[in-house]
Amino acid sequence: MASHPQGEALDDVERNPHASANRWRHQESPAFARHAAAAHAAVQPRDPQERGTTDDLANFLNRDRVEPENPDAPPNFKPVMIAAGEATGEAPRSNPTHANEPDAPDGREIICGPLLNYRRMDDDRWYGSVLLVAKGGGKTQSFAPHLVLRPADAANAHQPHTDSNGVNGTNGTVNGEGSHAVNGDSASGTEIQGQCLYSDPRNTFWAFDLSLPLSEAEAKWEYSIPDMRQSATIRPDRFHFFVPAINESMRIMFHSCNGFSVGTDEDAWSGPALWNDVNRHHKERPFHVMLGGGDQIYNDGIRVDGPLREWTEIANPKKRRHFPFPEKLRQACDDYYVKNYIRWYSTEPFATANAQIPQLNIWDDHDIIDGFGSYVDEFMRCDVFRGIGGTAHKYYMLFQHHLPPPVSTYTSDHTTTSEGQGLDPNQLMDTYVAPAKSDPSYIVGKQPGPYVAEHSHNMFARLGARIAFLGIDARTERTRHQINYPETYDLIFGRLRQELKSAAESGRPLKHLILLLGIPIAYPRLTWLENVFRSPIMGPVKFLNRRFGLAGGVFNHFDGSVDLLDDLDDHYTARTHKKERNALVERLQAIASEFSVRITILGGDVHLAAMGRFYSNPRLNIATENDHRYMANVVSSAITNKPPPAAIANLLARRNKIHHLNHDTDETLLKFFDKDPGDTSKTSNSNHVTMPSRNFAILTENSPNNRLAAPVNGDARSTISGKGGHEFLHNGEVESGSKHKAAGQQHGTGNDGSLDICIRVEIDQSNREGITEGYGVTVPQLKYRSQPETVEPFPEQERPPGHGE
Numbered sequence: 001m002a003s004h005p006q007g008e009a010l011d012d013v014e015r016n017p018h019a020s021a022n023r024w025r026h027q028e029s030p031a032f033a034r035h036a037a038a039a040h041a042a043v044q045p046r047d048p049q050e051r052g053t054t055d056d057l058a059n060f061l062n063r064d065r066v067e068p069e070n071p072d073a074p075p076n077f078k079p080v081m082i083a084a085g086e087a088t089g090e091a092p093r094s095n096p097t098h099a100n101e102p103d104a105p106d107g108r109e110i111i112c113g114p115l116l117n118y119r120r121m122d123d124d125r126w127y128g129s130v131l132l133v134a135k136g137g138g139k140t141q142s143f144a145p146h147l148v149l150r151p152a153d154a155a156n157a158h159q160p161h162t163d164s165n166g167v168n169g170t171n172g173t174v175n176g177e178g179s180h181a182v183n184g185d186s187a188s189g190t191e192i193q194g195q196c197l198y199s200d201p202r203n204t205f206w207a208f209d210l211s212l213p214l215s216e217a218e219a220k221w222e223y224s225i226p227d228m229r230q231s232a233t234i235r236p237d238r239f240h241f242f243v244p245a246i247n248e249s250m251r252i253m254f255h256s257c258n259g260f261s262v263g264t265d266e267d268a269w270s271g272p273a274l275w276n277d278v279n280r281h282h283k284e285r286p287f288h289v290m291l292g293g294g295d296q297i298y299n300d301g302i303r304v305d306g307p308l309r310e311w312t313e314i315a316n317p318k319k320r321r322h323f324p325f326p327e328k329l330r331q332a333c334d335d336y337y338v339k340n341y342i343r344w345y346s347t348e349p350f351a352t353a354n355a356q357i358p359q360l361n362i363w364d365d366h367d368i369i370d371g372f373g374s375y376v377d378e379f380m381r382c383d384v385f386r387g388i389g390g391t392a393h394k395y396y397m398l399f400q401h402h403l404p405p406p407v408s409t410y411t412s413d414h415t416t417t418s419e420g421q422g423l424d425p426n427q428l429m430d431t432y433v434a435p436a437k438s439d440p441s442y443i444v445g446k447q448p449g450p451y452v453a454e455h456s457h458n459m460f461a462r463l464g465a466r467i468a469f470l471g472i473d474a475r476t477e478r479t480r481h482q483i484n485y486p487e488t489y490d491l492i493f494g495r496l497r498q499e500l501k502s503a504a505e506s507g508r509p510l511k512h513l514i515l516l517l518g519i520p521i522a523y524p525r526l527t528w529l530e531n532v533f534r535s536p537i538m539g540p541v542k543f544l545n546r547r548f549g550l551a552g553g554v555f556n557h558f559d560g561s562v563d564l565l566d567d568l569d570d571h572y573t574a575r576t577h578k579k580e581r582n583a584l585v586e587r588l589q590a591i592a593s594e595f596s597v598r599i600t601i602l603g604g605d606v607h608l609a610a611m612g613r614f615y616s617n618p619r620l621n622i623a624t625e626n627d628h629r630y631m632a633n634v635v636s637s638a639i640t641n642k643p644p645p646a647a648i649a650n651l652l653a654r655r656n657k658i659h660h661l662n663h664d665t666d667e668t669l670l671k672f673f674d675k676d677p678g679d680t681s682k683t684s685n686s687n688h689v690t691m692p693s694r695n696f697a698i699l700t701e702n703s704p705n706n707r708l709a710a711p712v713n714g715d716a717r718s719t720i721s722g723k724g725g726h727e728f729l730h731n732g733e734v735e736s737g738s739k740h741k742a743a744g745q746q747h748g749t750g751n752d753g754s755l756d757i758c759i760r761v762e763i764d765q766s767n768r769e770g771i772t773e774g775y776g777v778t779v780p781q782l783k784y785r786s787q788p789e790t791v792e793p794f795p796e797q798e799r800p801p802g803h804g805e
Helices: 030-039 055-062 274-284 317-321 327-345 350-356 383-401 486-505 527-534 538-548 565-570 575-595 646-654
Strands: 109-122 125-135 146-151 184-186 189-193 195-199 203-213 219-224 238-243 252-255 289-292 359-361 442-448 455-462 467-471 512-516 598-603 610-616 631-635 665-669 695-701 755-762 772-779
Touching: 109 238, 109 327, 109 350, 109 359, 109 455, 146 203, 189 203, 203 219, 238 350, 252 274, 274 350, 274 695, 274 755, 289 467, 327 350, 327 383, 359 383, 359 467, 442 486, 455 486, 467 486, 486 575, 512 575, 575 598, 575 631, 598 755, 631 755
Parallel strands: 252 289, 289 359, 467 512, 512 598, 598 631
Antiparallel strands: 109 125, 125 203, 146 189, 146 219, 184 189, 195 203, 219 238, 252 695, 442 455, 455 467, 610 631, 610 665, 695 755, 755 772
């Protein structure tokens, strides 16, 4: 088409009679130009050398300026440049701000929560927190909620004390400024002002720090969050939780694997039905704490019906490794994780338990994605895995720990630092992130993890008068060849010795230590299966899979390894973790001998119930109550996910050999299941050590303050069978199973200071009430009378050639 300096209108034949009939002519006639000039005499071209106004340029540059909020501010100010994308008028996020919309969120709608956490006990006070997620948000919040805390019994004269905490972003002010609300007592209870942990246009996370005194009797507390409303489900406006008496230990509930694997028929398994049973037991005898052993949520769907589906379907492993993780993909993954958390943590009956049983959680692979940390090193370091690791960690910190997340998470668009992702302005547009904070209960690793560029968060807390808790973050630092850094173990055991020594010197020694691990540590070996999967015979099968898709279900969709290999590599009993595992157990034995504290280990992940234990070699003739090597490993998994086939459980039972950890320590599974639950048939007649049915565990101290004496099979008197772990080792193991006193109403009613353990096993998966049957055992107190053992430092992890593979 002809090109004219005055625009297409001058090319119109009706307006310019001298226009050419040929529409493709490159230049019109002089007559056309004279007519055009006469028609637009008022429009003169600008002289190239003309000097005049610069308004157009100034207006263009000033689009990126942020003027001061105070119009009366002195004129000598430095303008602030806003992040790229905000000045264009385009929405940089998938969820634009709602500030000017007529139906904008008012900040009062709860879309998830409340979620109750326990932190620690110090100086006869109980510390915890409550989290809720409100709809809408941004750099500022239009409404700042408060929580009202009061004793449920009006006759209780104690009023809780809380530290004064300002509100971030009250009444539209910038976060951290303009806050005048102060925590304080009122006639209706204590008002605790919310602290904004994180806010973007989609959601705002509010945390309320609780601090209350311990009393001579178990106390029931009530909390409410006035002026807020639930978004969908009808829930009570008041919630209750229980705190133990000052001289009593906590009643503990333990669970793991709280979600469904991809492709599971959730209706066939009645959803999260066992939480109905948890809530029933809580109503009968309240739990004081709920320990989550990892996989509190399953985020695996991100690769099936989420934003990683396209990446997962890339057939070439090399192309998958080099696939970028740009800001757009990060936003999509961020949206997936937060929506999945909100959905799952709002699902009943799990949501009811969240609001009334204080939690302590560690995480595992499904909190990120299946197998994270146990694939080959080269693949784990790819942009996509580093990206989702950072995003999953962000919401793990918020939902499960009530802590502010890092200011930014990994993207391939932004340069990282040695200490993590650093500040990415694109992630902070219309977003508030609270300053980093921690709690004395955390033992934070010195170095960031290899794939999640954040520091591990391990935990120590006192669970009442005589029980301590230690939770090891076994995922942040994990690789295929290590679980935790040696220096992290040094930090953990240094803190543990300090706490146990301080308790002993105070005259209130700790008698039991609960160690929470994500994975069992006293468990049958599957080394033979590892050898098969790594053997050369798998080479041709892998080749046929890559070229023709043969045996597609056998290999994972990430690094192309055998699908079960990441699960085997996760285990402490895996060949690659043997040295680290042995060093950990021997360090625990030294702690037990030094402080005469009985150690009981909790582990999940394997979707089976079992009871493993370490113990002194029978040739040493040591009674269990004097045996610092005796440590029970309660294996409880899964509370929601489906169990493996009975054939797998029976195979593991046949592999239940007596293993020798070292010259003086043996290990094996206890014959714990005297029958299948109810009238069902879930295992072979010869299998009494593994149970493929959904389950959770309850642990209660037989308090020395109890008036009733324990029945015979619950006391600590030891009987040495001389036959090793395939027989009972002490009276607390006699008749272990469904007939044991710890399995029924007498659970926790003894007074010898021992620990009753009950694993509640689902009877019928189609029953939505989640009815269970109990299996019990008792762990005696430790009365160690010999010299404390010494141990060597944790070994540096050996890595094979090729940087991890």
